Amino acid sequence: MAPGTQAISITPSSFFLLNSNKVDVKKKVKLAKYIWVSSFVNLPHKEQSLLGWLTSSITQLKCNSGSDARCLWSTLAEVLSSKQLDACIKDGSSNLVIGPSFTKTFVRALEQQDNIEILFDLLTVGMCLLRLKLFSVETSKLELFFDYISALVSIHNRLHDNKEHSDVRKKVGLLLQDVLKQLLNHLSKATVVEKGMMYFMKTTLLRLLKVRDTINDDDSRELILLIDDVIKSFLGSRKMTSMQKKGKKNEKAGN
Numbered sequence: 001m002a003p004g005t006q007a008i009s010i011t012p013s014s015f016f017l018l019n020s021n022k023v024d025v026k027k028k029v030k031l032a033k034y035i036w037v038s039s040f041v042n043l044p045h046k047e048q049s050l051l052g053w054l055t056s057s058i059t060q061l062k063c064n065s066g067s068d069a070r071c072l073w074s075t076l077a078e079v080l081s082s083k084q085l086d087a088c089i090k091d092g093s094s095n096l097v098i099g100p101s102f103t104k105t106f107v108r109a110l111e112q113q114d115n116i117e118i119l120f121d122l123l124t125v126g127m128c129l130l131r132l133k134l135f136s137v138e139t140s141k142l143e144l145f146f147d148y149i150s151a152l153v154s155i156h157n158r159l160h161d162n163k164e165h166s167d168v169r170k171k172v173g174l175l176l177q178d179v180l181k182q183l184l185n186h187l188s189k190a191t192v193v194e195k196g197m198m199y200f201m202k203t204t205l206l207r208l209l210k211v212r213d214t215i216n217d218d219d220s221r222e223l224i225l226l227i228d229d230v231i232k233s234f235l236g237s238r239k240m241t242s243m244q245k246k247g248k249k250n251e252k253a254g255n
Contacts, residue, residue, distance in 0.1 A: 018053050025057070025068040029075050036079060047088050048096055051079065055102040064109040065118065073109075073121040080128035089132065098134045100144075106135070107144060110151040116165055119155070123171045126152075130178050137186045146200040149183065152176045153207040160214050173223050176211075180226040187233040201234055 018028050035041050036050055043049060054076045061069055079085060089096065106125065113119045126148075129135035137145045152172055159169035208227045215224055 018057075026071055028057075029071050033075065036082075036084070047085060051076075051096060051098070054079065055098055058109075059099075059102050059105045061105075064105075064112060065115050070115070070118050070121070073118050073125065077121040077124040077128070080125060080132065085132075096132065096134060098129070100140070103129075103135045103140055104144060107148045107151055110148070110155065116168060120168055120171070123168070123175055126175050127171075127178065130175075130182065137182045143200050145179075145183070146204045149176070149179055149204050150207055152179065153204075153211050156211050157207075157214060173220055177223050177226055180223075180230055184226065184230050184233055187230070187236075205231055205234060 017023055018032060020028075032050055032053060035043060035046065054072060058064075058069075058072050058076065061072070063069065064073075085096075106122070106129070110119075110122055110126070113122060126135075135148075140148075152175060156169060156172045156176060159165055159172065162169065208230065212224055212227045
């Protein structure tokens with residue numbers, strides 16, 4: 001901040017403009033971006049406040065396509081991938097939280113998205129959420145995480161023969177790799193896979209196998225190996241579950 005320049009204080013009462021129904025979404029985003037990048041603005045917990053506003057606004061969208069959705073998703077992608085946010089996290093000045101309602105909205109948006117530009121922003125958001133540990137297999141419901149994998153698999157399949165959007169498919173593949181690595185790490189630590197999760201895992205694995213069959217380029221070799229490792233780990237978890245069930249039955253029989 002330049003010497004003698006007075007910072008602008010954004011109070012909760014003036015922050016209400018971002019939540020006003022009378023203000024256009026694009027104008028709200030413009031204000032939010034100004035607050036985000038400006039060193040002249042004093043707003044308590046600025047990063048969390050703006051992140052909360054963005055995710056809440058996206059969750060409240062009636063439709064995840066169109067100009068408003070594009071504007072909000074691209075802004076969220078920009079904020080999450082910014083050096084400013086990284087700096088806040090590294091110096092410990094900001095403890096970011098994203099609510100479960102948003103992660104559910106995010107996965108549903110991936111499942112339903114036909115707009116390739118919004119899809120690209122969604123993938124950027126997904127990569128950032130994983131990197132910042134705001135959405136992971138450890139912090140979300142396992143069922144939702146499997147839905148997430150299934151959504152990525154569906155997109156990967158859908159773009160299989162689409163040479164025009166090969167860059168998007170490549171990005172899907174990279175994100176899918178990161179997500180599978182998380183799942184693999186989680187499965188390696190788990191001694192038992194919950195009974196209720198078996199169905200979701202089976203469904204996801206079947207879709208992963210379909211992806212595996214469609215991959216024929218060298219760039220996706222790591223993805224194939226990861227899919228194989230996840231399948232092996234899942235089978236190992238099922239075997240462990242079966243062995244534990246037999247052990248309990250034997251204990252009861254012995255008693």
